[in-house]
Amino acid sequence: MTRLRVAIVDDEEPARLVLREYLAEEPGVEIVAECANGFEAVKAVADLAPDLLILDVQMPKLDGFEVLELVGRETSVIFATAFDEFALRAFDVHAVDYLLKPFSKPRFQEALERARERLQAAPPSSPGADAPASARLSPAELAAAARPAGTRPSRIVIRDGADVHVVPIDRVDYVEAQDDYVGIHTGGTVLLKEQTLAALAATLDPRRFVRIHRSFVLNLDRLAKLENRGKETRTAVLRDGRQLPVSRTGYARLQELL
Amino acid sequence: MHPIFSDVSRLRTFILLWVPTGAAIGTLPFWRTGGPLDQAWVLVLWGEVLAMPALATWHVTRFVPIRAGRGRVLVTAAIVSLAAAGVWVGAGRLWTQVMAETAPQPAALFGSLAPDAFAAATLVCLLLSAVHYALNEADEGLAAARRVLEAQVAAREAELRALRAQVNPHFLFNCLHSISALTGVDPGAARRMALELAEFFRDSLRAGSQSRIPLADEVALVRRYLDIERVRFGDRLGITVTLQPGVEAVRVPPLLLQPLAENAVRHGISTLVNGGDVSIAIARNGHDVRVRVDNPFDADDRRPGTGVGLANVRSRLAASYGDRAHLCAGAEGNCFTVTLTLPCEEVQA
Structure with missing residues (x-):
């Protein structure tokens, strides 16, 4: 049996305490990190590449869903929460393993065993085959399912190695598709996030963010004017002077909103 | 007709x-x-x-x-x-x-x-x-x-709502989890927390069955609540409660301040990696009593609260005092402040 390398993530000391206690009695398990918030968790994943995260849902800075969004492809996750009806529904819908606080040792061992089996069947970073639950599902979909109906995320989280950027939605100027990434333009800087433009656009408020082009989603607040350059060619001029191309369907979408 | x-x-x-x-x-x-x-x-x-x-x-x-x-x-x-x-x-x-x-x-x-x-x-x-x-x-x-x-029905409903909020499932399950955790490493602390929690619920139920309780009792309830939360949050949660001498006997609807303390922890302290102080200051202000609750919060973390807690307090104020009581809430920088102004109703001898 290979050694299972585990990182514990919970902002409450007693909660970490019980995990430490339960894990200490498990053979073949090594606790590689104890994190008190989401940033530390992302850093621990980047630096130590644990096999498994035991992840609290409600934490300062980054919540459990945001951590999953940032590291979901590299590690397996077991969520732990006390009570959160939306999160529980999302876990059930997406068949994510979770622990309800307080949890017993047998229940914990069960979840650990399942995680071990998943990892042996297909480690998260290896492509194809029978992928584990945390890689099979889209973290964004899970996070969306865990939000109360009709609400949208108020920020975008982006990982840059061990660093995490948190960008409030209203500070986003526009988003640009770049192969498998999106470039998030905010106040003159660009942050790259591994996500498709369509997937990101789906999480944004369609009344504020418009897909003006195959490769661009624009924050309507930043639009200064539309320029007509010959037939069928239009350009969006932003408040800071930058120019973005507008496709025919993009123009139709803009007209609908303006 | x-x-x-x-x-x-x-x-x-x-x-x-x-x-x-x-x-x-x-x-x-x-x-x-x-x-x-x-x-x-x-x-x-x-x-x-x-x-x-x-x-x-x-x-x-x-x-x-x-x-x-x-x-x-x-x-x-x-x-x-x-x-x-x-x-x-x-x-x-x-x-x-x-x-x-x-x-x-x-x-x-x-x-x-x-x-x-x-x-x-x-x-x-x-x-x-x-x-x-x-x-x-x-x-x-x-x-x-x-x-x-x-x-009477409206007042009863408000009390039931307050009690329902009291038995906030998130709070209860997290406390039970803390007790379960402490049992292994510090049985004495686990027992203390179980007892504190029991006392808190007992006090809440007793207070909830009355229409008014002395401010001193409500403050004691709030202190107990914050002490319990301190077991979970450790040094992240600082507590400062100041009660001006002379206002202890003022009668207030039960469980009026506790939701404010709970909000301060849930939407304030728990959003901060290093936590901060929940400060509650209660003083007489002319014919009124003024309660001020300050807590730091993460202004960049814009996960919205539901606003149920404050709405609840507001409707209880309206039911108890009509327009003689006010609640103001707002953020300034990284500090969230709730100010409550109530008319002084002293105990009748």
């Missing part, structure tokens, strides 16, 4: 009583003279019609309720009754003249007998005014009782 027409059984009783009364009033004065009664139907009809001005007196008397004073009520009732009787007698004169050809007797005798009819009609109108007043009083009594009942 006219108190007799507003209720079917009252209307039925009135009609039953009125038909013979009206007939008697129209014909009685003429019986005394011994005139021929074969033309009396003209007078019976006239008598019945008195119901209209008599009932209409209500439209005037309702503007002078009983509480306006006995004198004004009596004068008003007398004036309207005289007026109604006068209108009726005038209408009777016209009516008997119109009918003079088919019934000459009533028309001929009308002049001499009208004063008696007028007196009788005035008396009937006065009686009916008394009935109006009695029915109005009964209706108002019922409405007042219903209002009192509705207020």
Whole structure:
């Protein structure tokens, strides 16, 4: 049996305490990190590449869903929460393993065993085959399912190695598709996030963010004017002077909103 | 709505009583003279019609309720009754003249007998005014009782809501998890927390069953709540509670401040990696008591709260004090402040 390398993530000391206690009695398990918030968790994943995260849902800075969004492809996750009806529904819908606080040792061992089996069947970073639950599902979909109906995320989280950027939605100027990434333009800087433009656009408020082009989603607040350059060619001029191309369907979408 | 027409059984009783009364009033004065009664139907009809001005007196008397004073009520009732009787007698004169050809007797005798009819009609109108007043009083009594009942139900609901908030599942499960965690490494601490939690719920239930509790008790409850949260959050949660001497005995609705402390922890301290201080300051301010709750929060972390906690406190304030109490909430930089202003209600000796 290979050694299972585990990182514990919970902002409450007693909660970490019980995990430490339960894990200490498990053979073949090594606790590689104890994190008190989401940033530390992302850093621990980047630096130590644990096999498994035991992840609290409600934490300062980054919540459990945001951590999953940032590291979901590299590690397996077991969520732990006390009570959160939306999160529980999302876990059930997406068949994510979770622990309800307080949890017993047998229940914990069960979840650990399942995680071990998943990892042996297909480690998260290896492509194809029978992928584990945390890689099979889209973290964004899970996070969306865990939000109360009709609400949208108020920020975008982006990982840059061990660093995490948190960008409030209203500070986003526009988003640009770049192969498998999106470039998030905010106040003159660009942050790259591994996500498709369509997937990101789906999480944004369609009344504020418009897909003006195959490769661009624009924050309507930043639009200064539309320029007509010959037939069928239009350009969006932003408040800071930058120019973005507008496709025919993009123009139709803009007209609908303006 | 006219108190007799507003209720079917009252209307039925009135009609039953009125038909013979009206007939008697129209014909009685003429019986005394011994005139021929074969033309009396003209007078019976006239008598019945008195119901209209008599009932209409209500439209005037309702503007002078009983509480306006006995004198004004009596004068008003007398004036309207005289007026109604006068209108009726005038209408009777016209009516008997119109009918003079088919019934000459009533028309001929009308002049001499009208004063008696007028007196009788005035008396009937006065009686009916008394009935109006009695029915109005009964209706108002019922409405007042219903209002009192509705207020009681609203207060009860507010308390139940507060208690429901009290047994916040998130808080309860996290506490149980902490106890479960401490059991392994520090059984003494686990026991202390279990006892604290039990005391907290016991105090909450006891407080919730009362309409007002001393401010000192509410503050003790809040302290206990924060002490329990401190086990979970450790050094991340600092607590400063200052209660100005002299306000301890002020009566407040139970569990009014606890939701504010809970908000400060849930939406403030728990969003911060390094935590901070929840500061609660309570002081007298003129005729009011002012409660100020400050807590730091992560202004960049814009995960929205539900606002249920504050809305709950607001509606309880409104139910308990009407517009004599206020709640202000707002953020400045990284500090969230809630200020509560309540009228001083001291314990009655």
